[in-house]
Amino acid sequence: MGDPLQDAISTVQDVDWTPETNASPNVCQLQKLLYRRMMVGVNDGRFFAGSFNCIDKQGNIILQDALEYRPIRRSSPSPYEQRCLGLILIPASCRTSCHVEASLEEQLSGLSIAPQESTQFQEDGNNI
């Protein structure tokens, strides 16, 4: 006791952040995507790929072990230059796209990823 920093950490950790049990199907689905590799594009043309760690109501995303991909204008063998960044926070305001990695089977079934209400419509769209 006595160390204010330690106290602050324990208070932060004590708070129960788990979502309520009566969460919406969309929230449940997004929750299933936690720890998956997620690729987020931002408005200056870069992409960030990392393990999906957290998202808040405003849509700010935290990725773990993230890599930055930066397009190079005069291209060398690879059109991207990458570097390791670690834990990053991507504000919703600069996010332009968001993809998660999925196996071909999942892609084919298509079910687990799309938002619930629109599933039917999406599948229809695909069939056309």
Added chain:
Amino acid sequence: MEAVADGGGLPPSSFERTGWVDVSHLIEAACADLQEGELIHGENFSLFAAMSALEIMDPKMDSGMESVGYRSVEEAIGDGAAPVNLDVQSTIDVMDHLLACEATWHKGHSLAQTVYSCIYLLQIERTSSHALLHSYCRIIHATCNALISAVSDARTHEEEDLFVMAYGLPMKREGDEKCLSILNSVEETINRQLRASKAPSSKKKILEGEESLQTNPDLEEGYCKAILSRLRFRKHFFHVLGCMRKPRGTGLELARKHIVSCLAELARVRKSSEFLTSTSYLPHGDDLEEKTTASGCNAVGFDVNINCRMLAPTPPRAIKILSWKKAIEYFEKLLHSLDVICSLHLDQMLEGVLHFVVQFQLSQPDLVARSYMQLLLVQDGKLFGRDPIIDVISRAAALPELSKNQEFQKTEFVVQLGKLVVNLLKVLCTNAAWQRRKLGKILQDWSVTSVQLELALEKEYKEVSNVSFDESSFIDLSKRLLAWAEEQTYWIASRFLVLGFELELYSSSEYCMVYWYMYIIYIRQLEIAQLKIVYNSDNSKRKGKKKRDCSKEAARDAQISSSILLLQCYICLSEGLAMMLAALSNEHKAFQPPNAFNTEEERFIQHFELLQRAHVPSHISYYLFKEWIAPARNAGVMKDNYFRDVQRISTLLRSRIPEDSEKLTEIRQIEQVAEHNRIAVNVINQARSYGSSLRVSFEFSQHPFFAVAVVKRS
């Protein structure tokens, strides 16, 4: 599904048979369903850790943010940002800007944002067609490598760790050793061109084979001179760095010669600015003082953001490159500091070396100079790379037996003492703030070693009878070693306290307790010094010294007595100041600490905790301090006349010391402090009897850590 992309403009996914699936809509929908303040996160999530996440598109955190500059070196070159066919004026500008960058680097910015913002340096091979530029880039590169290796070897850069970071930069390159020969041949060529330009026109025909730097014959000489001085500065500077790293300090003499040449060339470089500004077409109204080149023109071939993607360890803030004039001043200071290091007399006692380093630090030398100081002091675990530490200690403690006695050397505490001395020397070369913190910590190691020594003294006294050397000598040796170790401990303690003044860590309401503590430390130092004299006299009596030794001893005694007198001055000064401050606080309610945040006792602990933990000295507490200052009154300070005592002792001291200018300055400063404060005490006392009110403040106008009272009518 909206998009099942397997590539399609995105970077590749990590496994085969996987692809990217767009989830933007899902995220949008889920976020709408979330409650305010609710998060979706896994089990291992911690909000505290999340706070340290790098925020993308935050200009202060995200170094990869799209900036206006080029995205790669190739792109910059392709865009013509660094043309190789530079004319002579532009080449000089590049040289000057590089010098400014180099100084900025030394001052604590990263290499990538300073020197290596030069596109020519990033691809040196490109410049090979331009001999002059090529040779200059090569030597800059070699110099940077030499400096990085020196600073990282010395490890004096704890808080300035950007200096050695060179991630991703092309630092390892073949042919660094050739840089001098390349430079020499270019220098030779320019020298010939200079001669040609000076030659009367009749002779010019003979020299016509030579190419000139540019087309205007009237300017040729000025350009040649400007370039020559720059090349020669680089050459000598590189030599200085090389000589200073020669083992056992063997290159110091040569280094000094190169430093002299270096400074001379630097003066010529500075002077060349007149010529260069006259030939350049500078837009009016531009401030030359702020420019990074001598001519005032902007140098081509630099892009501050070119390495920004390599700068993961540095925040992506914009930095300001020092001006060219400031850079020259910096290099002059650096060379002077290096010259001071080279002037170190390698045959002196440890005490002298410690004093030298402390004096050296007074000029606040920068990182590079401090690193070279440390590299000279400690090489291969030996002092100057040649004196084993054990011999250094034996000389410093005046224990010739120690270096002969192999058995005693192997004892744990002697080995430990050796390590502590090496560590102390290294710590003294770090910057003031870091140094103070480290000194506070190593104090404990010193005091623990002293305690061990004491214990060993008692214990081994019993076992010693079956050891090969006689017990009385063992006891004697240990005792004197103990006295020496304590002496060092108190020296470190006083340095620790004094550094607090340099770093402005004490507020004026705390001066009283600091001076009081210093007084206690000095008293202990005096006691130990006197103890040493007793030991020495015992020793010489027992041995019946030869005549020659006696004269040596006499010189030593004179030195001891002068250092004792100096200590007495310090004692009187610190006691006087502590009493004066206490009296002011007791009688005038001046220098009372504000109680809003912490009590006086808490501050006492904050300042002296490390000393008390190391028992330097033991049984010192806040209550002792309070007890001591409680009766302090101005009249008492007048009567005890501490400052008059200082003046008395200093006169005595003056007669004892030889024409040693450094010590004389110290004495003069002390006398000034004493005189000012003596008068101040009188004035305060008189004002009190007349009932007028005064305002007293303290400043360090006469001495770095003994304050002078300034009295004003309020």
